[in-house]
Amino acid sequence: MSNLFKKFRGIVLISRDVCRSALRERMMYGFLLLAFLFILMANVPFAVNDPKAFDGQPPAVSAVQIGFVSINIFMVLITVFVSLSTLQNFLDRQRLVLLLSKPLSRWQIIEGVMLGLFETVFLNWCLMTAGVWLVILSQTRELAFYVWSGMSVTALMSLLYVSLVVFFYIIIPNSAAGVLTIFLLIAGLGVPFAQELFDSTRYPHLVSSLLRTGLNVLPKVNDLWGISMTELGLFGLKIQAGFVILHTIALIAVLNAVVCFKFRRFRRA
Amino acid sequence: MPEIILKTRGLTKCYYSRSLFSTQKVTAVDSLDLDVERGEIFAFLGPNGAGKTTTLSMAIGITEPTAGEIEIFGRPFCAGDIEPLKRIGYCPETTSLPGYFTVVELLDFYAQIFDIPGNIKRQRIGSLLEMVGLYKERNVLLQNLSIGQLRLVDFMQALINDPDLILLDEPTVYLDPVIMERFRGILQHLRADGKTIVISSHMLPEIERLSDRLAIIDKGRLLKVGAKKEFLHGLRLEDEFLRIVKEAHE
Numbered sequence: 001m002s003n004l005f006k007k008f009r010g011i012v013l014i015s016r017d018v019c020r021s022a023l024r025e026r027m028m029y030g031f032l033l034l035a036f037l038f039i040l041m042a043n044v045p046f047a048v049n050d051p052k053a054f055d056g057q058p059p060a061v062s063a064v065q066i067g068f069v070s071i072n073i074f075m076v077l078i079t080v081f082v083s084l085s086t087l088q089n090f091l092d093r094q095r096l097v098l099l100l101s102k103p104l105s106r107w108q109i110i111e112g113v114m115l116g117l118f119e120t121v122f123l124n125w126c127l128m129t130a131g132v133w134l135v136i137l138s139q140t141r142e143l144a145f146y147v148w149s150g151m152s153v154t155a156l157m158s159l160l161y162v163s164l165v166v167f168f169y170i171i172i173p174n175s176a177a178g179v180l181t182i183f184l185l186i187a188g189l190g191v192p193f194a195q196e197l198f199d200s201t202r203y204p205h206l207v208s209s210l211l212r213t214g215l216n217v218l219p220k221v222n223d224l225w226g227i228s229m230t231e232l233g234l235f236g237l238k239i240q241a242g243f244v245i246l247h248t249i250a251l252i253a254v255l256n257a258v259v260c261f262k263f264r265r266f267r268r269a
Numbered sequence: 270m271p272e273i274i275l276k277t278r279g280l281t282k283c284y285y286s287r288s289l290f291s292t293q294k295v296t297a298v299d300s301l302d303l304d305v306e307r308g309e310i311f312a313f314l315g316p317n318g319a320g321k322t323t324t325l326s327m328a329i330g331i332t333e334p335t336a337g338e339i340e341i342f343g344r345p346f347c348a349g350d351i352e353p354l355k356r357i358g359y360c361p362e363t364t365s366l367p368g369y370f371t372v373v374e375l376l377d378f379y380a381q382i383f384d385i386p387g388n389i390k391r392q393r394i395g396s397l398l399e400m401v402g403l404y405k406e407r408n409v410l411l412q413n414l415s416i417g418q419l420r421l422v423d424f425m426q427a428l429i430n431d432p433d434l435i436l437l438d439e440p441t442v443y444l445d446p447v448i449m450e451r452f453r454g455i456l457q458h459l460r461a462d463g464k465t466i467v468i469s470s471h472m473l474p475e476i477e478r479l480s481d482r483l484a485i486i487d488k489g490r491l492l493k494v495g496a497k498k499e500f501l502h503g504l505r506l507e508d509e510f511l512r513i514v515k516e517a518h519e
Contacts, residue, residue, distance in 0.1 A: 006384060009384070010382065013378070013381050017367070017378065020369060021367060024369055092365055094361070094363050094364050094365040095365050095366075095367070097326075097364065098359075098364050098426070100329075100330070101329045101331065101354065101357070101359035102354060102383070103351040103352070103354040103355045103382070103383065104351065104382060105351055106349070264349075
């Protein structure tokens with residue numbers, strides 16, 4: 001037990017260093033500033049007097065919607081660019097050599113990196129969600145805790161983005177990792193369309209089951225969006241939240257395991 | 270019979286340089302047999318590209334050997350074995366230390382990796398800073414230090430766990446004569462404390478003064494190994510080194 005605790009301590013130690021390194025990325029503050037400017041626009045629905053504006057939705061719903069979309073967009077940007085830049089700094093050969101000469105397993109180092117990036121991303125998510133929450137609170141004078149629970153899905157999505165960036169970086173240690181992550185996210189958004197396409201076309205059973213498995217491996221970003229929309233009471237969506245969330249957590253866990261496995265030989269001649 | 274701390278037998282490392290149409294095999298280290306004894310300063314010499322850094326990387330488990338065996342502290346060692354690393358200090362040839370750490374914070378970070386208790390950690394960091402003469406700069410960010418000072422920080426992190434075996438790869442690069450003098454004193458002090466030091470360097474006059482035994486390698490092959498007096502014969506080490514390397518090239 002104490003051995004496990006010591007291993008975990010090593011991971012936390014690395015994660016603190018990674019988080020510190022990530023927080024020094026100026027690019028992140030630029031994105032955060034832009035995100036807050038977008039989030040401030042959530043005040044607009046409260047200022048508009050025309051009842052037909054925003055499809056006749058209550059102003060709070062439109063405000064949350066603006067905040068939700070802003071958080072999603074900026075979390076993708078922050079996650080991909082900041083993770084990539086931090087990975088490039090932290091997994092730089094010269095810096096890695098020093099860490100590898102210490103009594104730390106390779107899996108501890110890469111898990112520490114992942115945890116550090118998770119912490120950074122989570123901190124950004126907290127700040128942005130607090131922004132949306134403050135807008136709703138100031139306009140409606142209600143505590144509106146549903147904002148936090150609804151937006152929590154975007155935090156989970158961000159963890160998935162981090163896992164994808166690290167996963168691709170371990171395979172291709174350069175900026176292409178970020179491009180691949182964004183491509184995969186776009187592909188994830190097309191999953192329902194592709195599923196409909198497979199349903200309407202007759203394939204041999206083996207082919208269609210393989211295609212389905214392949215699609216399920218893609219991040220279910222759109223489903224997560226739906227869950228969050230339901231939580232936020234934005235639309236009357238009916239999605240089984242538990243299944244998709246578990247699916248996403250499982251995907252993050254699998255990506256972590258693959259990353260740990262691949263990292264055994266990372267930059268090892 | 271002196272205790273052997275680091276032993277290599279048939280240690281070989283090959284790299285493969287692949288292009289579209291051909292694969293070229295480069296042997297960085299070729300069947301290297303070395304014995305490093307407890308409490309000695311063992312110098313590892315060779316021209317650029319001789320395989321010194323690769324050998325040290327294999328000894329610390331960063332690089333995997335293609336063939337051969339390594340024994341550290343009397344037990345077989347392979348890449349991924351972290352237990353012996355608790356007793357080893359390593360100062361790489363080049364590092365990029367994170368500039369956002371102060372000197373103390375960096376040493377504290379590495380001390381925590383070794384799980385050193387708080388009071389011992391503080392005491393050790395203090396004495397290391399005093400020893401290398403960076404006590405005044407202890408709260409300075411690493412990004413504001415000179416290259417020579419950074420080299421000393423590199424050296425300090427290698428000593429943070431009070432190691433029994435210290436592997437130093439070109440530690441004297443960028444050091445001015447004053448710091449070099451201090452550095453020499455530190456190594457002699459460490460040897461007197463029973464530490465085993467393996468040092469790879471191009472600074473032959475320094476090696477001549479410091480080392481107990483020497484090994485010269487070139488193109489991965491061991492050319493000569495022995496006590497310092499076996500190399501000198503009234504000559505300077507530099508002359509003997511050049512003679513051996515030139516002979517090997519002929």
